[in-house]
Amino acid sequence: QxxxxxxxxxxxxxxxxxxxxxxxxxxxxxxxxxxxRQYSGKSPELIMFIYSNGDKEDGRFTAQLNKASQxxxxxxxxxxxxxxxxxxxxxxxxxxxxIIFGSGTRLSIRP
Amino acid sequence: xxxxxxxxxxxxxxxxKRIMLECSQTKGHDRMYWYRQDPGLGLRLIYxxxxxxxxxxxxISDGYSVSRQAQAKxxxxxxxxxxxxxxxxxxxxxxxxxxxxxxxxxxGTRLTVL
Numbered sequence: 001q002x003x004x005x006x007x008x009x010x011x012x013x014x015x016x017x018x019x020x021x022x023x024x025x026x027x028x029x030x031x032x033x034x035x036x037r038q039y040s041g042k043s044p045e046l047i048m049f050i051y052s053n054g055d056k057e058d059g060r061f062t063a064q065l066n067k068a069s070q071x072x073x074x075x076x077x078x079x080x081x082x083x084x085x086x087x088x089x090x091x092x093x094x095x096x097x098x099i100i101f102g103s104g105t106r107l108s109i110r111p
Numbered sequence: 112x113x114x115x116x117x118x119x120x121x122x123x124x125x126x127x128k129r130i131m132l133e134c135s136q137t138k139g140h141d142r143m144y145w146y147r148q149d150p151g152l153g154l155r156l157i158y159x160x161x162x163x164x165x166x167x168x169x170x171i172s173d174g175y176s177v178s179r180q181a182q183a184k185x186x187x188x189x190x191x192x193x194x195x196x197x198x199x200x201x202x203x204x205x206x207x208x209x210x211x212x213x214x215x216x217x218x219g220t221r222l223t224v225l
Contacts (some may be wrong), residue, residue, distance in 0.1 A: 008151065032211050043201055043216035044154070049112070051211070088153065092212055098144075099205075099212055103153035 003027060004091050006102040009042045013109055019076040021087050021105050026070070029094025033065055033072045036088040038104065044088055048074070114138045115217035119167040123223045130189040132220050134202030142205045143185040144214065145169075145177060152192050154201065160185055192224045 005024050013019040023034075032051045036044035050056045050063040050072065062075040072091075076083055089102040115136045124130055134143065141149045145157040146169075156169030158177040167176060174196060189196055203216040 101154040
């Protein structure tokens with residue numbers, strides 16, 4: 001079992017709709033959770049981090065964390081073509097020594 | 112100027128050659144990392160360093176070595192390059208504050224081993 005799992009996609013969402021990206025993790029003691037966005041050929045950039053159960057909102061983005069079920073999700077409201085990218089979920093485990101990345105979900109927003 | 116820089120940006124080399132990839136940062140962070148990215152496999156950690164005297168192996172350190180010359184510099188070496196080391200390599204820095212460890216990535220080095 002991978003430590004951080006994501007559906008590779010591609011996930012195709014119409015422009016203006018809500019895109020929902022999911023991530024599960026295996027270390028129950030994980031502490032912090034991150035979503036990075038990576039455009040093709042570019043480096044990853046942080047969108048959001050969350051470390052408490054519940055929702056955290058930042059503009060069109062909402063991160064949701066459920067530690068009991070060991071999943072974290074990212075919702076993108078009013079999806080735009082510029083949101084088309086690969087989204088990487090990352091987790092700091094219970095050892096707190098390093099961050100583990102999922103393999104990413106490719107999101108495509110169709111006009 | 113970019114906070115995290117990598118040189119070279121692209122490199123083509125032959126099997127058996129020794130290659131060094133360099134990373135410099137102006138963010139003042141203590142933590143530095145080297146990752147490789149392959150299609151469908153995401154980012155995999157090669158080595159990481161939490162300060163100048165600290166070096167740690169990551170998930171896939173075989174065939175690689177690193178040197179932390181200063182707080183701002185962290186280099187990755189491929190002692191004898193092989194074709195399956197063809198990948199996109201990223202350097203990153205972080206500053207572990209308040210339980211978060213946000214990674215700041217360099218622009219990447221695309222390495223091709225023939």
